[in-house]
Amino acid sequence: MTTVNALSEVAALMGDPARAAMLSLLMDGRAHTASDLALAAGVTAQTASGHLGRMTEANLLAARAQGRNRFYRLASGDVAHAIESLMALAGTRAQPASRSAAWRRDPDLRFCRTCYDHLAGQVGIAVTDSLTQHGHLEPKGSHDWKLTASGELFCARVGVDLAGARQTTTRHFARQCLDWSERRPHISGALGSAIADTFFKKGWAEKLRRGRTVRLTDSGRRALARDFGASV
Amino acid sequence: MTTVNALSEVAALMGDPARAAMLSLLMDGRAHTASDLALAAGVTAQTASGHLGRMTEANLLAARAQGRNRFYRLASGDVAHAIESLMALAGTRAQPASRSAAWRRDPDLRFCRTCYDHLAGQVGIAVTDSLTQHGHLEPKGSHDWKLTASGELFCARVGVDLAGARQTTTRHFARQCLDWSERRPHISGALGSAIADTFFKKGWAEKLRRGRTVRLTDSGRRALARDFGASV
DNA sequence: ATGACCCTTCGGCGTTCACCGAACCATTGG
DNA sequence: CCAATGGTTCGGTGAACGCCGAAGGGTCAT
Incomplete structure (x- = not known):
């Protein structure tokens, strides 16, 4: 039961086109800024921020603030x-x-x-x-x-x-x-x-x-x- | 990008709780009937039929009719x-x-x-x-x-x-x-x-x-x- | 300070989609 | 034949969620 919910939740996160586009960009292993990812996903900064927050919350991404920018990368291999x-x-x-x-x-x-x-x-x-x-x-x-x-x-x-x-x-x-x-x-x-x-x-x-x-x-x-x- | 859309589509299929429950049951490698899968997912037969049809269409599942039953299994390893x-x-x-x-x-x-x-x-x-x-x-x-x-x-x-x-x-x-x-x-x-x-x-x-x-x-x-x- | 830039939070809108009731085929058994 | 069972199709409903505009909090320049 728990394992099923976990599967659907993580899959649903990847199932959104905007989030999938972000993840796809992050597959290069590099860290990207939130606005960079918003551009790649074709959504506004607010929308992207929501997506990135959710994926970070779910341990799919790791975030790191640096100056004015916020860099995101895949949480693990x-x-x-x-x-x-x-x-x-x-x-x-x-x-x-x-x-x-x-x-x-x-x-x-x-x-x-x-x-x-x-x-x-x-x-x-x-x-x-x-x-x-x-x-x-x-x-x-x-x-x-x-x-x-x-x-x-x-x-x-x-x-x-x-x-x-x-x-x-x-x-x-x-x-x-x-x-x-x-x-x-x-x-x-x-x-x-x-x-x-x-x-x-x-x-x-x-x-x-x-x-x-x-x-x-x-x-x-x-x-x-x-x-x-x-x-x- | 085509590969991005494909990623989100297949992930979205797995992202629904009912479909995830079905897939989870099918992870035993065996074939299961549609009603069996409906029971496992906690939905009615109609709803399950829709899910199974979509996953078969996407080549996630393979279906095989036998008598009154219809058996579904994972399409591949x-x-x-x-x-x-x-x-x-x-x-x-x-x-x-x-x-x-x-x-x-x-x-x-x-x-x-x-x-x-x-x-x-x-x-x-x-x-x-x-x-x-x-x-x-x-x-x-x-x-x-x-x-x-x-x-x-x-x-x-x-x-x-x-x-x-x-x-x-x-x-x-x-x-x-x-x-x-x-x-x-x-x-x-x-x-x-x-x-x-x-x-x-x-x-x-x-x-x-x-x-x-x-x-x-x-x-x-x-x-x-x-x-x-x-x-x- | 003031503005520019980056990012996030909040609220409301609109679309999508999972769900079920009902009705409709197909197969099997009596 | 008819009844029972398993499965699918169709239509309408409700909730979830992705989206953006607006507003607010940091951080860096001048």
Whole structure:
């Protein structure tokens, strides 16, 4: 009974078009101002404020005041994961015709994007597949991965900050996150975040100014081939 | 953006308390009747029908008519995954299978009964599972089974009158029939009837005087273990 | 201070949608 | 045949909620 109410309440929060637009923008993992989110949702500031308050109240968002602005971000990776799962469902809703139409509309987003703080899309899947195929990563249960001994060596060689990822105790270490465009799980959690950080820090990838789209640089493409044995 | 609208639409479907209650019940992975779901949601049959129609339309549920009943189940594991992700946000977990009042009203009926002319209940499912797990039977489409070459040999060895079953041209040969109590398909059609006949002819099972309840004899229990590799 | 900017709270309006009563098919059993 | 059961469709009603205008409280500049 309680669990049912909780399900409907959180789903109803995501079920409003304005709130969904806000959440969609926040899927880039960055913090956005209230007015920025109002603009993205196509509503006035008052309306947006109400939405943001409710979502913060429900622990979907985390708020932080800074000067005159108020910044909102997704409260946790779990929230991003749930949103991604729902998007995966939405992708299967209308099968072939409208799928290919909506599919081609944003090929860059499909190719590489941030999902909260880790990589998603073809690149995210390529990284994950490389790790599993080389035995660095193994499925553990239905929601997690296990980093093997060879995986630890691999991280050290490539420069992934494993120690930093292990420091956070409040967070899942290696999580399976269902990719909405590829429809297969990619690596998320603290490890997924650390891997993404490596990509950004080494200049292998860079976030575009607007949206969740990520551009894979030439050196990133070479790194994928050299270190991961993958091509995209 | 198309993906935003799709997100809000699917989330809004889950956001209604009545629909959430239905989905929560369906998380047990089984198929449930429309009235069962109406009861679980605490709404009338008309209201439930509307909800179920909308969720089926959106490919969240799959419907299958059987006799007077209409069985609904989650359309895919992805749907279950998304629901579970949403439940995780509220810190609660999917509830295990809940036993209704009708469930324990007649344990014998649940154990073994006739469904028209073939076996149903735990025994019917055990027989069907044995055949599929040994590669004798394969799903064909969404309503039929295919009897493999090894399945033909198995029938000959156990004494199922395959030739007689093949004679009837007016009837489906190997049909999937959704089990009322187990909520999974068991074998029906001419082949299911022939298998049941074998059980009755060899004294493995006998129909009780009244009702559809069937009693599995001791020799039937041994035959299940010996010939089918199953235990109930 | 004064204005400009950002955000929130309040109140009233309008649309949406979940709900049920009633009536209408379909299947089954006697 | 008819009665019983399960399910759906239709129409009207009521409440919930998203929306904006107006007003108020912070924060930063000049």
